[in-house]
Amino acid sequence: MITVHKVGKLANPVTYERAWRRAQRYLFPLPLRPIVAGLDQDYLGRPFEPMPQLLAIAEYITKTLAICMVCGDPANHTQRLVASRDRVLVGADDMYEARCRHCFDPTLGTVEKPKC
Ligand SMILES: [Zn+2]
Secondary structure: OOOHHHHHHHHOOOOHHHHHHHHHHHHOOOOOOOOOOOOOEOOOOOEOOOHHHHHHHOOOOOOOOEEOOOOOOEEOEEEEOOOOOOOOOOOOOOOEEEEOOOOOOOOOOOOOOOOO
C-alpha cells in the first residue's frame, strides 16, 4: 500500500536514480497508468532531467505547445525574463513566458544587469 509519506518521497526525489528506484518499488506494482507532466527543456533550451529519460520509457506522449508571447506562433520554449544562473528558479508570470524557436533568446536569462 502506498502511503502519503511515500507519495511525498516520489514527488520530491533527490536524484533521478532515486526517483526511478522509488517508482519501481511503489508505483510499478500498482494497477495504475501513471501520467507525468512537466517541462522538457530548461531556460537555456537544454533537456531538463528527468523528462528525457521519462520520454524514452513512456508508452504514450502528448506534447502540448503554448502560444509565443511575442509573435503568436506555437511555442515550445520557456523564456526566462530575469537574470539568474540558477537552473531552477521558481517564479510567476513576471519571470517566464512562452516563446517560439524564432523568438527564444537563451542569453536573456543569463546576463545580469550591473548594480548601480
Ligand atoms: Zn515567436
